[in-house]
Amino acid sequence: MVRHVISTETERTSIRQFGKNKKNRRSLGCARDDRQPYSTMLFFIKDKIRSLVPRGLIALYHRLLSLAAAFFYGFPSRRMVVFGVTGTKGKSTVCYLIARILEQAGRRVGMTTTPLMKVGPREWLNVSKITMLGRFSLQRFLRRMDGERVETAIVESSSEGLAQWRQAGISYDVAVFTNLTPEHIESHGSWEKYMAAKGRLFAALHTRRPFRKKIRGKSVSKVAVANEDDPAASYFLSFPADEYWTFGMNPTAKNPRPERHLQIQDLELSPEGSTFAIKGVRFSLHLLGRSNVMNAAAAIAAASSGGISLETAAAALRAVYGIPGRFERIEEGQDFTVIVDYAHEPASFKQLYEAVAVLPKKRIIHVFGSTGGGRDRSRRPILGELAGRNADIVIVTTDDPYDEDPAAISAAVIAGARQAGKVLGENLLDILDRREAIRAAVRLAEPGDLLLITGKGSEQRMALARGRKIPWDDREVTRSAIHSGGATVEVIGKRV
Template sequence: MFNWNRVIKKFIPKLLKKFYHFALAKLAAFVYGYPSRKLIVVGITGTGGKSSTVYLLARLLEAAGWKVGATSTVFFKIGEWEKLNDKKMTMLGRFQTQKMLRQMVRTGCKAAIIETTSQGIEQFRHLDIDYNTVVLTNLYPEHIEAHGGFENYKRAKGKLFATHPKTSIVNADDANAEYFLNFPAENKIKFNLADLRDLKLDEQGIYFVWNNARFDLPLLGKFNAYNALCVLTIAKSLGLSIEEIQKAAPAMQNIPGRLEFIDEGQLFKIIVDYAYEPKAMAGLYETIKMIPHQKVIHVLGSTGGGRDKARRPILGQIVGKQADYAIITNEDPYDENPQEIIDQVTKGALLAGKKKGENLWRILDRREAIGKAISLAVAGDLILITGKGAEQAICVANEKKIPWDDRRVARELLKNNMSEEKSKYPIGSFVDLFTNEKGNRRLRAHCVLQADGAVICTGDTDVLTALDRGVSVLIDNEPRYYQPKDGAKFLLAMSAHFSNSYLFASEITQP
């Protein structure tokens, strides 16, 4: 198919490109009847946290009774209809955006929440969208090569604040806050982490008091404390009472592809996260310190298409230092050679002390890389799969997109692995449970896998009673209990649970 965009990028001078994008934006708004004028439009920009803020705000407003629309890296939403973003584009083209805004109006939406990117702004995709509220989550170096420097990047973000919104909301903890607060707005609102009293972060979530109201949210990490505070501040600015916000706040959870746990009953943890640049990666590692785990096995890559090449070895170095095992793989190469990208990330991991074939692997096929991580994991380990989150495609050469979802692939591989695990242990496989007191081993239970897939244990009555109640293994921060009816999983759980203690279990032994 003939691609006008590639021709425009290649042959049209920069000034004419700007006019082309400007004219398209004007035409799109005219064709669809300037729909944003009939909506409360909230524009979210920044470097980190944009997509999460859009998602959480949409959930909170919806729980408060508002009908909302949203566009972001994570998803598209028009009232009750929504789907994951499968475009590999955060801010849609001018005609697509205006069309969606008109659909929001026709569906009866009260508000539209738009993740507004610096590159989208440079292409006038925000033009003739009447932003009621504009928000800055934070700002730090990113997309620097595309913009030609941090100051250009900051100025691009600033153009959103130059649209004369009714309200501007800025993270006052950010070093660049004053720059954005200097743009004109009827209401200027600042938020900072000090607004949250009695802030507590743990492996279950974040807890704080804001405006004398208590909030307990199942979101992990300091960065999500900022995201939640940003959302609450926006909601208050839109006229919701503190009581309404507090009542709706429990809806703020389960962001697809953002610290998302993948659970198929395995004895180790898997987290899929979008972190693709150094600051987000460092934040992820800070967060997982709160999650009980043994080894960390990290699957990562880096995007192509000329995007911020300098960060590739930095990502490798972070993971090389923090993870026990690093598996470097393909991500979104676009027109670049994917193996060269992998090699550039690998350089950083090698500098951090990793050794190829020992605790560092380069695997071009992303599915194979995730499978390798699963094969390395044992009970209590933590696998991180980063860079894509809930994205629905891998972008390769000639603007082709291969359908993909890290979460789906991880689930498929887990199910296959667990089926293989079951077949690995034939009928008659067993685990013996001993006590070890003053050097004397005493057999307390003998547990054998039966033909029906369950386990039968014989031995001391008190031990058998306890085993019938189940054996716990810590999964996703909570004890999960496996019972004899769970077969090989129960035997594996026994081996993992009873180790280096008064009671200890053998490994699974085949007949």
């Protein structure tokens, strides 16, 4: 029998109140507001400058700023091989796997992704909540890589960053396309504009002589890599490049160079991960789900374009047991399974549920919210419906509300879950306080259950109004909840 006590005060608190005092910051499970006064001023100044630029000159404004940043830091990308990875899902994972394969081959690697930053052997969590760093930050980071003798840089390239021309001034050599699904459409205006923004990465593979580079005396080829199973692949492969590499499960390859098409064969999924073959070489992957097999294939294709053998790639992937905040298991001696993941939109929810289908479990308890700030409002009820159909207990909470009312966001998600048959107060809970939501889920979990906590992954901040960001880590909050035994839960309604 399950009952949940909802904090009415927390439930009714709007985003405009969060962060104004210590009490409300604690209600979000955070100790302090780490936004510095100068960052607030910078945020204000940048907004003012943008407002003064005529609409027709916005693109030029962004490009000039990016080129100025590259010039200021000495165009560091010209002295490294640069991989760019774009697509809707899987970018961070593909970047991570490329890095591991290149390191297995003896390369010195640098990387900037949503969850992780890397320069040579040093790695640390990305605390900025930005997938593709701002133009000056990105060039500064590339300069740091160059200064520390990095041979290959890997840049996760988001549609927002590409739309703002942050790629200008970066000499890309390998562009990788993972997949394309409807996300961020509202911010781009249309599907076509969203795809075109992603395409700018491939357009940055300048093949003209002035843009050629030599690394260690060898000319570097411009390479396009694409998921041939995705209908949008032909668009990304239409940009000029020296070589075109493709990957996928479809046996009918359109690549005119069969040796450059990596077909996934003999795929077997299991609770431990997957095994598959590419061109006769057997791969063992510890990451769950078909989507991660595709991510691995993307990384293998990208590395293969640089002359790395399939055997080397297989050895590297065998040693990968997890990626921060990407289907990350939390093991604290509990008798139920806990997974923290970044899934925050319909396609990733579907992939998540498909991946956990092979896991032994009694019930699925899913804790999640939806992002505010006007980001794809239409997906909120869809997320609720997907969770309602696939999870036994759904707990809706706050994600990154930005300047929206968390209660309004939650209401839209709950509407979708109710449409799927969930009953509020029984197998559907509304807990705006994310820390309390996770604690309640831990308390409800029984031996053999599967607890999913999604939306933020390994992110180190929660985004509030007016650019305010508060320290947060789902994984640490979950560990704390497990050790404390979760939240007090009363009984009401039916057994769930």
